[in-house]
Amino acid sequence: MITTTKLSNIEGEFFDKPTFYRSVVGALQYVTLIRLEIVFVVNKVSQFMHQPQLPHWLGVKKILRYLVGTIDHGIIFRPCTNLRIFAFAGSNWGSDVDDRRSTSGSCVFLGSNIVAWYSRQQRSVSRSSAEAEFQSIAAVEIDI
Structure with a gap:
């Protein structure tokens, strides 16, 4: 789109x-x-x-x-020796024109392979883009 x-x-x-x-x-x-x-x-x-x-x-x-x-x-999953967990999160502040809620997304990697991801609306309305980002980061901690 x-x-x-x-x-x-x-x-x-x-x-x-x-x-x-x-x-x-x-x-x-x-x-x-x-x-x-x-x-x-x-x-x-x-x-x-x-x-x-x-x-x-x-x-x-x-x-x-x-x-x-x-x-x-x-x-594509590839074998890797680095088994560190990396998580990335982001948000789209106030992206819903109907209720002004932000959308969060995240992805979690184990080494170089992605193992989890999501995109969903946040539960509350954020007053700033920073608040939307903080909510997105907190949601990743809960989901891991």
């Missing part, structure tokens, strides 16, 4: 096949197990499964086009 795209609950006409939308987005959630780069956008389109609208479906179609164009990408 285009990074400037802001999806909302009140932005277009309703999609006429909501069951089909839910089915496709559900399948995309399984794809995120091996395709980390789509975790954030799949999280975004998953937030509208209760009442999908046409702009949401257009976003899903962009994700599907991206996957078709990058079919040979995926996670």
Whole structure:
């Protein structure tokens, strides 16, 4: 999806096949197990499964086009002797236009191999980008 795209609950006409939308987005959630780069956008389109609208479906179609164009990408696990744990976290401050909550994301590496990752909305509204980042870092500690 285009990074400037802001999806909302009140932005277009309703999609006429909501069951089909839910089915496709559900399948995309399984794809995120091996395709980390789509975790954030799949999280975004998953937030509208209760009442999908046409702009949401257009976003899903962009994700599907991206996957078709990058079919040979995926996670590769390689043997390594360095077994240190590294965690990275980030947030997108106030990214939800409906409720102004931030989105957090993180990934955890064991050596050079990624072993855990997520992207989800924060539970509370942050008043600054620094607060959103602190919440993101705290969530990584809990998840490890």
